[in-house]
Amino acid sequence: MARWSYTVRTVIHAWIFVSVTSDICPYKECQCVEGLIECEDLNLKSMPTLVVNKVSFAPYLALSRNSITSVPDGSLPSGLGGVDFEGNPLTDIGQQVFVGSSDTLTTLKFSNVNLSEFPFALLYLGNLQHLSIKDSQIQQWDISVWASLGNTLKDVTLVNVGITNWPDWIPVLPLLTSLEFSSAIVSIPDDAFRTQAQNMLSLTLRNVTMTSTSSIFSILPALTDLILDNNKISQLTGLPNFGRLTYLSLENNSIANTSHLTDALRPVQNSLRSLYMDGNKLTIFPDLLFMTSLDTIHLSNNLIDNGNTGAIPTSVSFLALENNRLTTLVSFLEMGTKLDTLQLHSNMLAELAGTDYPANVFEIDVSLNLLSRVTESCFPQNSKLETLRLDLNPISTVSVSAFGSLVNLRYLSMTNTRIRRLPVSMASLSNLITIDFRGNGNLVCTCSEYILRLWYSSNGVDCSGTCGLTSIDFFLRDLSAACPS
Ligand SMILES: *[C@@H]1O[C@H](CO)[C@@H](O)[C@H](O)[C@H]1NC(C)=O
Ligand SMILES: *[C@@H]1O[C@H](CO)[C@@H](O)[C@H](O)[C@H]1NC(C)=O
Ligand SMILES: *[C@@H]1O[C@H](CO)[C@@H](O)[C@H](O)[C@H]1NC(C)=O
Ligand SMILES: *[C@@H]1O[C@H](CO)[C@@H](O)[C@H](O)[C@H]1NC(C)=O
Numbered sequence: 001m002a003r004w005s006y007t008v009r010t011v012i013h014a015w016i017f018v019s020v021t022s023d024i025c026p027y028k029e030c031q032c033v034e035g036l037i038e039c040e041d042l043n044l045k046s047m048p049t050l051v052v053n054k055v056s057f058a059p060y061l062a063l064s065r066n067s068i069t070s071v072p073d074g075s076l077p078s079g080l081g082g083v084d085f086e087g088n089p090l091t092d093i094g095q096q097v098f099v100g101s102s103d104t105l106t107t108l109k110f111s112n113v114n115l116s117e118f119p120f121a122l123l124y125l126g127n128l129q130h131l132s133i134k135d136s137q138i139q140q141w142d143i144s145v146w147a148s149l150g151n152t153l154k155d156v157t158l159v160n161v162g163i164t165n166w167p168d169w170i171p172v173l174p175l176l177t178s179l180e181f182s183s184a185i186v187s188i189p190d191d192a193f194r195t196q197a198q199n200m201l202s203l204t205l206r207n208v209t210m211t212s213t214s215s216i217f218s219i220l221p222a223l224t225d226l227i228l229d230n231n232k233i234s235q236l237t238g239l240p241n242f243g244r245l246t247y248l249s250l251e252n253n254s255i256a257n258t259s260h261l262t263d264a265l266r267p268v269q270n271s272l273r274s275l276y277m278d279g280n281k282l283t284i285f286p287d288l289l290f291m292t293s294l295d296t297i298h299l300s301n302n303l304i305d306n307g308n309t310g311a312i313p314t315s316v317s318f319l320a321l322e323n324n325r326l327t328t329l330v331s332f333l334e335m336g337t338k339l340d341t342l343q344l345h346s347n348m349l350a351e352l353a354g355t356d357y358p359a360n361v362f363e364i365d366v367s368l369n370l371l372s373r374v375t376e377s378c379f380p381q382n383s384k385l386e387t388l389r390l391d392l393n394p395i396s397t398v399s400v401s402a403f404g405s406l407v408n409l410r411y412l413s414m415t416n417t418r419i420r421r422l423p424v425s426m427a428s429l430s431n432l433i434t435i436d437f438r439g440n441g442n443l444v445c446t447c448s449e450y451i452l453r454l455w456y457s458s459n460g461v462d463c464s465g466t467c468g469l470t471s472i473d474f475f476l477r478d479l480s481a482a483c484p485s
Contacts, residue, residue, distance in 0.1 A: 008134060024051075026050060027048035028052060046068060047072070047076075052077060056079060058106075061082065063084060071090060071093045072092075075095040082105065085109060090113040090115060094398045106129045109131075128153055133157070137231060146173065156181075159182040159385065176199060203223060206231075221240060221242035225440045237264060241267030251280075253279070269291050279300075284306050285309055285311075297320070308330055319336070321343060323346040327348045342361050342365070349371060352369075355380070358380065359383050367413075376399065378402070388413070391436075394417065400424060403423070421445075422449040437463065439465070
């Protein structure tokens, strides 16, 4: 589908344009915007029609999600900066196809390709820095192609590429600063990253069936991000102790021993800012007071049932503990004076005590716990709370002064509880914008809650939910007018 008609005028115009700047869309079927040749989702079964064979300013060619199987020689213009072939079942790539972009092409992405060999065409790329290959069962990875790319390659992503033994070509990529690798590997040698030791900044080894970190990472002084999700790690040792590691993710592993975890974190105690430990087997909240920079802790989907041990350091602002077995918050939040977000969805808390968490918290989610009462003692004095989620608790009582300290509250949800009356205490929520009261099947609205009428209309609150068949909004806005004042 041509975007221009071939009148003499446009042809001449296009010719002038090409000869001056080459700044014309090189493919008939595609759209061009600055720096980008857009050919995604066009149902192409073969490469689009090339109308200009040279482009300037190294544009990025996006061919993702078509059904192209063959990229023959001469089907790409010269001077490309990047090509995204993701989602095309390529079976054949011409050996000379990248020749015209050998100095300019820095980024290349493939997925779902049907190639038995790592394409030789890549040998001609003299400036490739970012390479991503996903969901492609390539059997042969020619080390000489990798060695040639190793002169420039900085960033490699290999996800589900059918590799089962740790690749012997990783060492020929000495400039790598970032590697994402995800394929079930028999084992990873301790010196796997010996040639990148000085350069490696970010390493992701996901789904590689690793059980122990051994000393693989201890030789990487520059490493800032280490992501080891979806493995079977129970032994965490040899984290790099060079003061750089800020981000550590160990989601979905088998770490059960809390004192082993805290020992393992000592080398990164002053650098680590984010710790992701969701989906492990911890039963005790760890004592993390020795960590000096920690800001974010994720410990959801563990088996933590004991709130009487452990501690978070003062620096922490975000703590997620969803889906554990906590019955109490006593003690471990005590030092967390900077804590602003606390996620406790799906635990076994029967009480929430305002003395158990700091007044700084502005968002708290205690949905799906065992709270039966909400009283003023649930919230700290001078609370900064702005968002409060109490959904799916067996709450039957909300005391008259329950929300007295929540002058900053903007969002309240109390869906699927057992409350029978609208909490009149809401009248003290002078900054509330939204209330969600849906799913409260026992709720009836009566003239005893008449006091809420003025509050509701003067604050312009948005309320969802019903009492019986009547919407709460309709009751507070209209029906309550008939109540004796
Ligand atoms: C992959 O290529 C082979 C031939 O090289 C072919 O027989 C097979 O059908 C292709 N698979 C897919 C999913 O296209
Ligand atoms: C991890 O491995 C499992 C099983 O082999 C697979 O189903 C899953 O898609 C993989 N995930 C990733 C992100 O590679
Ligand atoms: C961990 O496992 C859960 C449950 O299977 C899954 O939802 C989550 O995406 C996984 N996390 C990562 C980082 O893959
Ligand atoms: C837990 O880790 C500590 C410290 O590494 C170790 O002394 C202890 O034996 C471990 N406990 C179990 C049950 O493995």
